[in-house]
Amino acid sequence: xxxxxxxxxxxxxxxxxxxxNANLELPSxxxxxxxxxxxxxxxxxxxxxxxxxxxNKGAVTVCGKPAGRRISDEVAFLSELDTFYSFFTVKxxxxxxxxxxxxxxxxxAEQMLKFMQLNPDARVKxxxxxxRGRLKIALTLSRRAKLILMDEPLSGLDPIVRELIIxxxxxxxxxxxxxxxxxTHEVSEIEPLLDLVVAIRDGNVLKIDEIDHIREExxxxxxxxxxxxxx
Amino acid sequence: xTGGFNETQxxxxxxxxxxxxxxxxxxxxxxxxxxxxxxxxxxxxxxxNTVQRAYADLERLNVVETRRxxxxxxxxxxxxxxxxxxxLKHEKIDTFxxxxxxxxxxxxxxxxxxxxxxxxN
Numbered sequence: 545x546x547x548x549x550x551x552x553x554x555x556x557x558x559x560x561x562x563x564x565n566a567n568l569e570l571p572s573x574x575x576x577x578x579x580x581x582x583x584x585x586x587x588x589x590x591x592x593x594x595x596x597x598x599x600n601k602g603a604v605t606v607c608g609k610p611a612g613r614r615i616s617d618e619v620a621f622l623s624e625l626d627t628f629y630s631f632f633t634v635k636x637x638x639x640x641x642x643x644x645x646x647x648x649x650x651x652x653a654e655q656m657l658k659f660m661q662l663n664p665d666a667r668v669k670x671x672x673x674x675x676r677g678r679l680k681i682a683l684t685l686s687r688r689a690k691l692i693l694m695d696e697p698l699s700g701l702d703p704i705v706r707e708l709i710i711x712x713x714x715x716x717x718x719x720x721x722x723x724x725x726x727x728t729h730e731v732s733e734i735e736p737l738l739d740l741v742v743a744i745r746d747g748n749v750l751k752i753d754e755i756d757h758i759r760e761e762x763x764x765x766x767x768x769x770x771x772x773x774x775x
Numbered sequence: 776x777t778g779g780f781n782e783t784q785x786x787x788x789x790x791x792x793x794x795x796x797x798x799x800x801x802x803x804x805x806x807x808x809x810x811x812x813x814x815x816x817x818x819x820x821x822x823x824n825t826v827q828r829a830y831a832d833l834e835r836l837n838v839v840e841t842r843r844x845x846x847x848x849x850x851x852x853x854x855x856x857x858x859x860x861x862x863l864k865h866e867k868i869d870t871f872x873x874x875x876x877x878x879x880x881x882x883x884x885x886x887x888x889x890x891x892x893x894x895x896n
Contacts, residue, residue, distance in 0.1 A: 575822045707820075715817035719824055736786050736821045756785040756828075765782035 547572040547691055547723045548593055550749075553602035555588050562588040564747035565602070572690075573719045575737050578727040579770055580744035586727035587624070589744065590693050593725065594621040607690050617646070620689035624696045626676055630669035634662050634679060641683050652716070653686035659712060674705040681709050685716045692717070694726035698733065706733060713737055735766045743773045750774065786821055790829035793819075795838060798849055799860050809839060809847040 550568040554561070563585045570576055578586045591597045592604045595615035604611040607618050628637050634657065642648045657664060660678040671679065677700075684692060697713075698706045714737060717724055728734045735755065743750040751773050758769045780789050797803045810818065812826045819826075830847050833839040837855050841847045850856065875885050 574824065710820045711817050714820050714822060715813055717823070719822065732782075736780060736819070736825070739822065739824055756787060759783060759785040763783040768782075 545572065546570060547607060548725065549603075549605040550589070550592070551603045551605075553592065553599045553604055555585075555592065555597065555599050555747075561747050563592070563599070566747065566749050568742065568749050568752070570723070570725065570740070570742075570752075572723045574723055574739040575713075575717070575719070576723070576725045576740045576742060577731070577734055577738045577766075578725065578742050578744060579729075579731055579766075580750075580774060584744045585747040586744055587695050588747075590621070590695050590725065590727060593691070594619050594693050596621070618689055619691045619693060620645075620684045620687040622680060622684040622692070622694040622697055624699060626680070628668055628679070628683070630667075632668050633664065634666050634668065634671075635664035637668060637679065637683065638664075638686070641686070645687050645689075647688040649686055649688055652688075653682060656682040656686055656712065656716060659715075660708060673700065674702055677701045677705050678708065681712055685712060688718075688721065690722060692722060692724045694724065696727055696729065698728060698730045706730070710734070710737060731766050731770060738766075741766060741769075743770065745774050780819075787825050787828040787832065790815075790819065790821065790826065791832050791836075794829070794833060795859065795863065798838065798856065799863050803849050805849055805853065805856055806851045807849050808845075809849065811846060 546569045548568065548570040550566050553563055553566045555563040566585070566589070568589075578589060580586055588597070592599060593606055593611055595606070595611040595613055606615050609615060629640070632640060638650070638653045638657070642650055642653070660682050662675060662678055662682065666675075668676065668679070681697065684694070697709055701709070710733065713724070726734070738755050740752060740754055741758075742752050753769070755766060758764060758766060762769065780786055794803070794809070803809065809815070809830070812823050812830065815826045816823045830839065830841070834841060837850060837852070838859060839847050839849055872885065880888070
């Protein structure tokens, strides 16, 4: 039932605490937002789920398995950084991902290219930042991964690209098979997409709540809730 | 705010209201098929779980019915649709009257004001 579980997880970087004895359990089939100030531990939490880093203490379980290197078979991770080869064309990047991941769905990739209005023959190095953002999303969502992790998917992109990305998340994710967890600062833009929010500050999980519950119970938006919980 | 939602009510609830408004206005006709969960999600930029929940509520209100494997359709029960239209009318008038009373207008003034406005247009 739960897709991600943190049990007493701590992570330090050179003595600086990024996560401090964090406990967290997230259900599958939801869109989850990780919110919190810069440096609160959101990216660290996502990287731990992706098996890209190891905790100093405690255990991270994803899809019922310990999150290590092999977990990338089931987890698609959208990094904040660009991770593709700049000498590839868009089409070649897709073929490369298809070779890398068994769950990569070529049909879906074609649909997503059309939706994102990307030219398959364009070279990655010639793409604008916005178009690289579109390509990154297309590559990530074309995998039929059980868990999709996104670190700041909207950050630094113009409103048109942001809207396209939000629409693609609403249309291309299959929540019967997939779960999405993303960190974001664009809280009010992302809010309509979310089922659950996790508030993090100073490496601690402060609160987990359902968006519908926040609105039903307190009649407030997520931004307002965030101010109350985090500040 | 994206998708034209307010910030204080649950989104599934606002989606229910939007669909009801479309039906009352006649944009969606009796027996007409609603967009699929996916299409609706894309259109309003909300996640499929939210659309699912809104459709389930509409079904509970007997406004739509889901036919297995075919999709979700506006009810063909004309009585229910007339009732829905009346219900919406009363709700709006109730809020209007409450607002007016709160500002200190009496029934006479409210009626006169309405008549004046309606004959102007």
